[in-house]
Amino acid sequence: MDATVTDAGRQSDRLPRVIQLWRFWLTLAWHDWRRRFRRSLLGAAWLFVSFGLFIAVKILIFGVLSAESMAFFSVWLSTGFLIWTFVQSNLVEGCNVFISSSRWIKAADLPYGIYVLQSVTRSLIQLLLSGLVVLIVLFLFPPPDIWMALTSLLALPVLVVNGIWSQILLGTICARFRDVIHLTQTVTRLLFFLTPILWVPESFGEYGRYADYNPFTHVLAIFRDPLIYGTFPVDSWLIVLAITVGGIALSAFTFTRNKHRIFYWV
Amino acid sequence: MTRLLAHDVSLNYPLFGRRQDADQQLALDRVSFELAEGDKLGLVGANGAGKTTLLRVLAGVVKPDSGWVEAYGSVQSLMETGLGINGDATGWENIRLRLLAAGHDWETARRLAEPIGVYSELEEYLDRPVETYSRGMQLRLSFSIATSLDADILIMDEWIGAGDAAFRQKATQRMQELVDNAGIVVLASHNNRLLEQVCNKGLYLEAGQMRYFGDIKDAIRCYGEN
Numbered sequence: 001m002d003a004t005v006t007d008a009g010r011q012s013d014r015l016p017r018v019i020q021l022w023r024f025w026l027t028l029a030w031h032d033w034r035r036r037f038r039r040s041l042l043g044a045a046w047l048f049v050s051f052g053l054f055i056a057v058k059i060l061i062f063g064v065l066s067a068e069s070m071a072f073f074s075v076w077l078s079t080g081f082l083i084w085t086f087v088q089s090n091l092v093e094g095c096n097v098f099i100s101s102s103r104w105i106k107a108a109d110l111p112y113g114i115y116v117l118q119s120v121t122r123s124l125i126q127l128l129l130s131g132l133v134v135l136i137v138l139f140l141f142p143p144p145d146i147w148m149a150l151t152s153l154l155a156l157p158v159l160v161v162n163g164i165w166s167q168i169l170l171g172t173i174c175a176r177f178r179d180v181i182h183l184t185q186t187v188t189r190l191l192f193f194l195t196p197i198l199w200v201p202e203s204f205g206e207y208g209r210y211a212d213y214n215p216f217t218h219v220l221a222i223f224r225d226p227l228i229y230g231t232f233p234v235d236s237w238l239i240v241l242a243i244t245v246g247g248i249a250l251s252a253f254t255f256t257r258n259k260h261r262i263f264y265w266v
Numbered sequence: 267m268t269r270l271l272a273h274d275v276s277l278n279y280p281l282f283g284r285r286q287d288a289d290q291q292l293a294l295d296r297v298s299f300e301l302a303e304g305d306k307l308g309l310v311g312a313n314g315a316g317k318t319t320l321l322r323v324l325a326g327v328v329k330p331d332s333g334w335v336e337a338y339g340s341v342q343s344l345m346e347t348g349l350g351i352n353g354d355a356t357g358w359e360n361i362r363l364r365l366l367a368a369g370h371d372w373e374t375a376r377r378l379a380e381p382i383g384v385y386s387e388l389e390e391y392l393d394r395p396v397e398t399y400s401r402g403m404q405l406r407l408s409f410s411i412a413t414s415l416d417a418d419i420l421i422m423d424e425w426i427g428a429g430d431a432a433f434r435q436k437a438t439q440r441m442q443e444l445v446d447n448a449g450i451v452v453l454a455s456h457n458n459r460l461l462e463q464v465c466n467k468g469l470y471l472e473a474g475q476m477r478y479f480g481d482i483k484d485a486i487r488c489y490g491e492n
Contacts, residue, residue: 021366023371024367027363027366103350106322107349260329263327
């Protein structure tokens with residue numbers, strides 16, 4: 001027999017509840033954000049400081065080791081690290097997205113997508129604030145073609161969509177299989193070195209092409225290539241869009257089959 | 267017309283981290299009842315009888331394995347303290363948060379929060395993070411919010427345990443108002459006096475099975491005999 005909870009008084013509205021309740025998850029994200037910097041003197045400015053320092057030190061050390069020019073390497077590393085930070089926080093925090101919201105999941109009949117959007121919003125705010133550091137770098141080392149450079153902004157909505165599906169997928173799997181949380185953390189740490197962030201594939205000659213088998217290379221490329229080469233990476237875009245479509249399908253399948261179990265798992 | 271129906275609701279609780287034993291626990295076994303406008307149902311039964319699970323199913327927080335619930339009217343629930351509360355946000359922020367979760371906009375949430383805060387009598391504590399509250403104060407906050415949210419159906423779990431005498435009296439009075447408002451209330455409690463005062467119907471659960479459903483006094487007597 002089908003088990004449903006109907007609410008006759010609520011079916012008039014067309015928009016999904018998760019969108020209708022945008023004020024709620026935006027407020028939750030804001031509370032998370034505030035907790036992170038509570039009672040700290042610099043507050044959110046810590047983000048600039050830590051991101052800026054990381055970039056500066058890495059440019060100094062790896063820039064000297066690298067065969068590339070300082071201008072090229074500065075843009076390469078800061079843009080790559082910016083996008084990687086967003087990807088990483090979605091993967092790592094996605095694992096705990098339902099677990100850490102168990103106090104709400106056990107109390108209220110709210111769509112679970114709320115907690116995912118809360119978490120993605122948090123990462124997006126971090127991306128936008130750290131992006132200011134990248135803007136300074138781009139100001140010092142301007143991109144070759146300013147109009148082409150603007151196409152890198154197209155990557156942002158795609159990144160957000162990918163953040164949403166990966167958090168739903170990982171959140172569901174990790175709620176049930178807690179080992180996947182640690183697995184994801186381990187793999188993410190490895191991926192940081194396997195993805196061309198600190199290194200440039202061209203400088204590895206023949207071996208450099210192996211970077212193309214790493215999907216994250218293309219995730220970075222759709223943002224980075226227009227800024228650094230002034231080109232529009234068609235192949236990378238096609239790969240990323242294919243990942244997006246496949247990921248949404250996989251995530252929707254996994255979530256809809258398991259959403260009624262998540263309550264017990266968190 | 268407010269109504270709340272449960273049809274043959276069964277639910278198994280999955281157990282994790284055990285190897286040899288059964289991997290699930292029967293929490294509710296084909297529970298059925300029907301409540302009409304104005305009915306106040308009291309749930310009685312020992313700890314672990316399935317009262318909280320039934321409340322969660324009725325609140326729509328968890329889906330039963332078989333059977334279904336039909337709720338005609340808006341549902342609000344007050345579960346154990348600490349749930350549905352953001353510990354590092356202040357009392358005022360939590361009130362507004364719950365109003366936003368109910369679908370109100372910023373302005374309405376701000377306006378509706380005012381009387382709820384005043385009713386809770388937490389005064390200057392409302393400006394402090396909820397995690398600094400005592401259990402009784404948290405309960406006052408949760409109770410004030412849940413009973414103010416203009417719901418047709420109110421679902422409450424063990425809320426009377428904490429809270430000082432003055433607030434308990436106030437809470438009983440608020441419950442009486444809700445009774446007069448002809449909505450549906452489902453209440454689990456070990457306080458028989460309160461149940462008799464507030465409820466007209468009673469449901470006695472034992473190990474997930476419905477042993478009695480009918481008048482509250484008979485349900486309490488049934489429970490007492492076992």
